[in-house]
Amino acid sequence: MAPAAKSILTPLIRSARYYCKGENFSRTLHSSTITHRQSTLTDIYKLYNAKSPISVITAHDFISGAIADDSEKVDMILIGDSLSMTAKGYRSTLEIPFEEYIYACKSVMRGVNNKFVIADMPFGSVESSDEKCIESAVKIMSIGKIGSVKIEGGKEMAPRIKRLNELGIPVTGHIGLQPQKFNSFGGYKAQGKQACGAQKIYQDALALQEAGCRMIVLECVPHKISKYITEHLEVPTIGIGCGNGTSGQVLVFADLLGMLDAKTGKFVKKYMNFHNDAVAALNSYGTDVKSNRFPENAQNGFHISEDEYSEFLELASKVKP
C-alpha cells in the first residue's frame, strides 16, 4: 500500500476493529488480515540481556497510545500518572481522582495492540494499606493488556511490592525523584547528589529488586550513580534525567513532542514543537475561513447532479416558507 494510503487507513482500520469488537467480527478488514502479538516482559528482558538500550515513551490517551504503538523504535509504553498534568491539566500528579485515571488508562489501551505496557499506580491508591494497594492494582490490571504496575517508593514499600508480586501482579519500582512526594522533597529536585543520599537510592534499588520488581525506574539521579546502580542490579533500570548509563530511557509523550506551552525539565529532548505548530495551523485555518479560502466546494464539498438539482428547485418552489 502507498504510504499516504496507509497513514489514512490505519486509524480507520483501528476504529473499525474497535467498533466490531463486541460483535465478534472477523479481524479481516479492507482485505488484509491484521495480526498482533503484544510484547511481553520476556521481549524486554531479551533487549536487556543483549545490552540493547530500551526505549520507553509515556502515553496519556487513545491517540498517544496509538502513536506510541505504531512506532517500531519504541519498545515499551508507560501510562504515566504525568497524564494528570499533560492530558488533564491538573497542577500535580496528586490531584487526579482514581476513577479518572482508570478512564485514561482504558483510553490508552484502546490504542495499543503491540507494545508491552506498564501503568503507574496513582497517588492515594497505594499508601494506606496492603489491601487498598492490592485492590487498586487489581483494578488497573483488570483493564487488560497491561503487563505491570509501577509504584513510587523505596525500601519502605518493599513488603507491599513483594505481596503484589506473590499475587501474580508484576511490579516496576520507581525511585530517585518521586513526583508524588514533591511536597516532602521540596519540589521536583534531582536526588542523590550527595554521597549518603545516593547510597540510600542504591539501597532502595536493591530492596526493590529483592522484593521482586521486574524493572526499576530511576528519576533525576546523577548519571554516575544511575550507572553504578544499573551495573550492580540484575533487573533493567529505566532512566529519566539519569544519563545514558541506565538500561533504558523514558520520556513523557507531551514533552518529547513539545505539546505543552510550559517549561520542561532539562532532561527533556524536544523532537517537535507541536504546540506552536498546532497554533500556527489553527491560525491558517481561521485565516482561510475568514478569507473564503476554505472550504473549496470542488474539493471539500458534496455534489448533487444537475438533474437532481433542477428537480430540487422545482420542489423547493412548492414549499411554503
Ligand SMILES: Nc1nc(=O)c2c([nH]1)NC[C@@H]1CN(c3ccc(C(=O)N[C@@H](CCC(=O)O)C(=O)O)cc3)CN21
Ligand atoms: N510533562 C511532565 N513531564 C515530566 O517529566 C513529569 C511531569 N510532567 N509530571 C510529573 C513529574 C514532574 N517531573 C519533573 C518536573 C520538573 C523537573 C525539573 O524541572 N527539574 C529541574 C532540576 C531541579 C533541581 O534539581 O534543582 C531541571 O532543571 O530539570 C523534574 C521533574 C517529572 N514528571
Ligand SMILES: CC(C)C(=O)C(=O)O
Ligand atoms: C516520567 C515517568 C517515569 C512517570 O512516572 C510518569 O510519566 O508519570
Ligand SMILES: [Mg+2]
Ligand atoms: Mg509517574
